[in-house]
Amino acid sequence: MPELPEVQTVVTQLQKKIVDLEIQRLWTQWPKSVRPTPAEFEKRVKHAMIIGMRRFGKHIVIDLNNQQSILIHLKMTGHLLVKNPTNRLSQAFKDPYNQFIHHILHLSNDTALEFSDMRKFGWMEVVRTQDVETFSSIASLGVDAASDAFTSDVFRAILKQYSSQHIGALLLRQESIAGIGNIYRSEALHRACIRPLRRARSLTKRDVEKLAQSIRDVLREAIQKRGMSDGDFRDTDGREGEFQKELGVYGRSGKPCPICNTSIQRIKIAQRSAFFCPKCQK
DNA sequence: CGATTCCCCTGATAGC
DNA sequence: TGCTATCAGGGGAATC
Numbered sequence: 169m170p171e172l173p174e175v176q177t178v179v180t181q182l183q184k185k186i187v188d189l190e191i192q193r194l195w196t197q198w199p200k201s202v203r204p205t206p207a208e209f210e211k212r213v214k215h216a217m218i219i220g221m222r223r224f225g226k227h228i229v230i231d232l233n234n235q236q237s238i239l240i241h242l243k244m245t246g247h248l249l250v251k252n253p254t255n256r257l258s259q260a261f262k263d264p265y266n267q268f269i270h271h272i273l274h275l276s277n278d279t280a281l282e283f284s285d286m287r288k289f290g291w292m293e294v295v296r297t298q299d300v301e302t303f304s305s306i307a308s309l310g311v312d313a314a315s316d317a318f319t320s321d322v323f324r325a326i327l328k329q330y331s332s333q334h335i336g337a338l339l340l341r342q343e344s345i346a347g348i349g350n351i352y353r354s355e356a357l358h359r360a361c362i363r364p365l366r367r368a369r370s371l372t373k374r375d376v377e378k379l380a381q382s383i384r385d386v387l388r389e390a391i392q393k394r395g396m397s398d399g400d401f402r403d404t405d406g407r408e409g410e411f412q413k414e415l416g417v418y419g420r421s422g423k424p425c426p427i428c429n430t431s432i433q434r435i436k437i438a439q440r441s442a443f444f445c446p447k448c449q450k
Numbered sequence: 451c452g453a454t455t456c457c458c459c460t461g462a463t464a465g466c
Numbered sequence: 467t468g469c470t471a472t473c474a475g476g477g478g479a480a481t482c
């Protein structure tokens with residue numbers, strides 16, 4: 169489930185691989201994920217050149233030289249692959265998730281940008297570049313968790329505004345803090361030794377600083393490892409990320425905490441599984 | 451306005 | 467063994 173580190177991994181790789189290439193045509197086998205419609209999408213991107221790549225929370229933005237931009241959200245199981253004559257037959261692209269490629273943008277240089285998405289929750293949409301930042305799900309994003317703007321002062325203000333919320337729920341609120349999903353909320357809280365069911369108002373100034381630092385650290389480390397793959401996530405080379413080896417609590421219910429060996433518990437917060445160590449986290 | 455529920459999908463898993 | 471019901475999960479929409 170791509171979160172900020174996985175999306176950043178994709179954006180960084182796309183920046184190196186497809187900028188300056190021209191979009192030639194669109195192929196899709198799942199039209200409802202291509203907006204406004206596949207025909208309109210193709211009409212507005214065809215023959216345009218890719219000039220840059222941006223990330224807003226978990227959204228990917230591909231800017232074109234004709235005042236249009238492609239917005240992509242990978243949601244649960246989406247990932248993007250860049251294939252060219254050199255790498256097309258590489259071992260990574262024999263990955264089983266390749267069978268779920270639902271959309272392909274054919275580019276110049278015999279290159280293709282392929283959108284694989286087993287559960288079909290992901291989408292892509294073409295909008296005018298000038299409308300990107302007012303696109304509703306981008307406009308509503310809070311401070312980006314990996315940006316310099318995410319300071320402990322800003323974080324403390326958010327906790328004050330939503331003081332009655334469980335901290336585990338608040339971390340998932342994209343309108344407050346953009347980029348954290350189910351994996352990294354559990355990991356950050358574990359590193360900060362804070363239980364996910366603590367109310368935001370109960371965190372001390374020291375807790376808030378520690379949690380802000382844990383969020384920054386875990387995201388930075390995950391980006392360095394090209395994200396985490398516990399199932400379908402792949403980078404644009406079709407390779408798995410490496411952060412899953414570093415997980416302390418996520419997806420590890422019943423297994424020992426790496427710090428104290430206590431059995432990790434799973435609970436539901438905000439309709440999602442949250443994992444924590446009942447001994448380390450207070 | 452905030453909180454909760456439903457929904458989109460389909461592979462994995464549990465239950466029989 | 468094989469079939470069926472249930473679950474997971476990002477985030478938008480509908481509902482309470």
